Structure formats: structure tokens, C-alpha cells
Amino acid sequence: MDLSYIINEYAEEREKYFNAVSPPIIQSSNFVFNTVEDMRQAFADEYSTYLYSRGRNPTVDILRKKLAALDGAEDCLVFNSGAAAIFAAVLANVKAGDHIVSVDKPYTWAQKMFNDILPRFGVTTTYIDGREIEHFERAILPNTTVIYLESPNSWDYALQDLKAVAELARAEHIVTIIDNSYCTPLYQRPIEYGIDLTMQTATKYISGHSDTLGGVLCGSKTMIERIFNSEYMNIGSGIQPFNAWLLIRGLRTLPARLDRITASTKKVTEYLKNQPKVEELLFPFDESFPQYNLAKQQMSGACGLLTFIIKTTTINEIEHFCESLQHFFMAVSWGGHESLIIPKCSGIKPADFDAGNKEHRMLRLYVGLEDPDYLIRDLDQAFGNMQ
Numbered sequence: 001m002d003l004s005y006i007i008n009e010y011a012e013e014r015e016k017y018f019n020a021v022s023p024p025i026i027q028s029s030n031f032v033f034n035t036v037e038d039m040r041q042a043f044a045d046e047y048s049t050y051l052y053s054r055g056r057n058p059t060v061d062i063l064r065k066k067l068a069a070l071d072g073a074e075d076c077l078v079f080n081s082g083a084a085a086i087f088a089a090v091l092a093n094v095k096a097g098d099h100i101v102s103v104d105k106p107y108t109w110a111q112k113m114f115n116d117i118l119p120r121f122g123v124t125t126t127y128i129d130g131r132e133i134e135h136f137e138r139a140i141l142p143n144t145t146v147i148y149l150e151s152p153n154s155w156d157y158a159l160q161d162l163k164a165v166a167e168l169a170r171a172e173h174i175v176t177i178i179d180n181s182y183c184t185p186l187y188q189r190p191i192e193y194g195i196d197l198t199m200q201t202a203t204k205y206i207s208g209h210s211d212t213l214g215g216v217l218c219g220s221k222t223m224i225e226r227i228f229n230s231e232y233m234n235i236g237s238g239i240q241p242f243n244a245w246l247l248i249r250g251l252r253t254l255p256a257r258l259d260r261i262t263a264s265t266k267k268v269t270e271y272l273k274n275q276p277k278v279e280e281l282l283f284p285f286d287e288s289f290p291q292y293n294l295a296k297q298q299m300s301g302a303c304g305l306l307t308f309i310i311k312t313t314t315i316n317e318i319e320h321f322c323e324s325l326q327h328f329f330m331a332v333s334w335g336g337h338e339s340l341i342i343p344k345c346s347g348i349k350p351a352d353f354d355a356g357n358k359e360h361r362m363l364r365l366y367v368g369l370e371d372p373d374y375l376i377r378d379l380d381q382a383f384g385n386m387q
């Protein structure tokens with residue numbers, strides 16, 4: 001299916017709603033039946049019917065179909081946040097006594113689930129450096145049921161060889177789950193490499209306007225139907241129709257936005273590489289990146305997020321740099337229209353700052369939709385303020 005077709009036409013049944021170009025928001029909690037038999041059938045198989053919007057909803061279905069097609073997956077569920085999608089995907093594949101192998105430093109709320117929630121139910125997690133396939137081989141135990149990936153990581157962009165991990169996991173009957181938020185299915189399609197479940201936050205690039213949260217989970221019909229009938233219905237964190245509509249709207253411009261952000265990010269990385277106050281640049285499509293070859297092999301693009309290590313001996317200078325930026329907002333999230341910065345040192349107490357620790361001097365930029373020269377001028381004046 002063509003990308004343009006998926007985004008502009010697929011799964012839209014306009015003749016059902018006055019040929020409107022923009023689909024309606026079916027803001028209804030429940031759906032009416034004319035016969036007892038119809039109602040009986042709906043109770044027996046909620047996955048296939050409109051009964052109650054905690055399960056299926058027509059506006060949400062348009063989004064589900066488009067997102068499944070983008071990932072090359074059979075089916076998809078959309079949650080009210082990426083964190084909910086991660087939680088449901090993992091919960092659906094573990095029971096008491098099971099073991100998970102996860103890459104180091106996955107998304108914060110994935111870590112909290114592995115560290116704080118799952119141990120209460122007897123599920124343990126081993127973290128590994130996922131850059132080497134041998135680390136997976138060594139960490140797998142007889143009770144391992146899930147391998148959890150995030151490629152690239154959203155701070156240091158560490159990658160995993162998706163095809164190799166998928167092959168290893170298949171042979172051991174282990175379910176693979178990936179957080180594909182950095183790339184979106186436009187730049188990486190993990191299911192084609194044999195990964196079972198692919199998750200992305202829709203809050204970031206899919207929304208694109210910093211005005212809604214959402215989370216996507218794609219996989220085989222068997223797996224998605226099973227998750228629908230248990231975790232999805234029980235946790236009740238499916239996306240609401242209005243937010244689904246915002247995400248359909250966001251999708252319309254996703255390719256154009258990613259093109260723009262890719263071009264701007266290239267300009268910004270070139271500027272940073274020549275900036276004397278930058279000690280190191282981390283970006284998967286930069287030739288200096290240690291896993292550049294793997295990135296080029298399994299990703300068709302990289303954009304938006306990049307990290308640099310700033311040359312300084314004091315936390316004050318980092319704070320001053322961030323606070324003197326006028327057009328990069330200091331805020332979490334990314335993928336919207338607005339450019340952003342997060343200093344890693346905002347996560348530590350000032351007294352614990354150690355200039356010898358590169359991580360403490362990390363700054364993550366998100367390049368948004370503004371004119372790249374406007375952004376570069378802003379960075380330049382903030383670097384100038386450091387002297």
C-alpha cells in the first residue's frame with residue numbers, strides 16, 4: 001500500500017458520513033442493537049463489534065487501521081498514552097515466575113514497570129547492553145518470555161540488531177517487543193525484521209502538535225486480539241475518540257513534517273559539529289556514530305532528536321546556556337512543531353554534578369518545524385553567552 005494512500009484515504013468510509021473529507025468524531029460511549037441476537041453476538045465477540053467505546057469505536061478504528069498499515073502489521077491498538085501501550089504489551093506476555101531481558105535504560109516508565117511493579121508479581125528483569133547480540137544470548141534463562149527493545153534509545157541512540165534479536169528470540173519462543181518511537185514506522189518497520197510487537201508513542205511525531213497523548217501497539221491479529229480481550233479492555237486506557245481524531249489529523253502531515261525535520265536536523269548537526277563548545281555529538285545518522293552502519297542498514301531515516309556533550313566544568317554554565325536559549329523551549333516530550341532542549345543535569349542534584357561524567361554534560365535537542373537558521377542563531381547566541 002502506498003504511504004500516501006494509507007494517510008489520505010485508507011480506512012475512511014466517507015459515503016457513510018456525507019462524503020465529508022475529515023472523518024466524524026463518534027463521541028459515543030455505547031452503541032444500540034435492534035435484536036437480542038445482535039446483542040448476544042456482540043457480547044460473545046466484542047473484538048468484532050461496536051458495543052461500548054472502551055472496546056471499539058469507529059473513529060478509533062480509522063486510526064487503528066492506518067497505523068497497522070504503516071507498520072506492515074495485521075492489527076493495531078491505540079492507547080491513551082505510550083506508557084499504557086508498553087504496560088499492556090508486557091503484561092500480556094508474562095506471568096508469575098517469568099523473566100524479561102530488557103535493553104539498558106529503556107524509557108523511564110518502562111524502567112519503573114520493570115523495577116517497581118512487575119517484581120511484586122514475581123516477574124524479574126535483567127538489563128543488558130543491547131549493542132551486542134551475545135549479551136542477549138547470555139541473559140536468556142529457561143523462564144525468559146519477553147525481550148524488550150528500544151532502538152534507537154532516545155538519549156544515547158544505542159541500537160540493537162533487530163533481525164538478529166528476532167531470530168534468536170523466535171528460536172527460543174520468546175516474544176519480542178520494541179519501542180520504535182524514535183523512528184516511527186516511516187523510518188523503521190520492525191515487524192519486517194521479525195519483531196512481534198512494535199510500540200510507539202503517538203504523543204510525539206504522530207500528533208506532531210503537542211496537543212494530545214497516545215500510544216500505538218501493532219502486531220499479529222492473534223496477539224492483538226488477545227491483548228484487546230484482556231489488558232486493553234481491563235485497564236481501560238484506550239484512546240478517546242477526540243484524541244484519535246487529532247492523531248488522524250496529525251498523520252496527514254507526518255511525511256511532510258519528517259522531511260522538514262530531517263533537513264533541519266542535518267543543518268543543526270553540522271553547526272554543532274563545528275562549534276568549539278561541543279565535545280561530542282550523538283546522532284545515529286552522523287558518520288562518527290559508533291553504530292552508524294547498523295543505523296543505515298535498518299533505519300531509512302533519523303531526525304529530530306540529537307544529543308551533544310557540552311564542554312564545561314560547571315553546572316552553572318550548562319544552566320546558563322539552557323536558560324539563555326530563546327526559541328528552544330526547555331520542556332519534556334518531542335515530535336511537535338516546537339524545538340526543545342532537556343539538560344541531563346536537570347535529573348540530578350546540583351551537588352552531585354561531576355564534570356568528569358560525560359552523561360552529566362549531555363544536552364538533548366529536539367529540532368522542530370521552525371526555520372533551521374533561526375534555531376542555529378539561537379544556539380549560537382547561547383554558546384556566545386557562555387564565555
Ligand SMILES: *Cc1c(COP(=O)(O)O)cnc(C)c1O
Nearest residue numbers: 081082083107154181201203214
Ligand atoms: C514519550 C515516550 C514514551 C511514552 O509515551 P507517552 O505517550 O508519553 O506515554 C515511550 N518511549 C519513548 C522513547 C518516549 O519518548
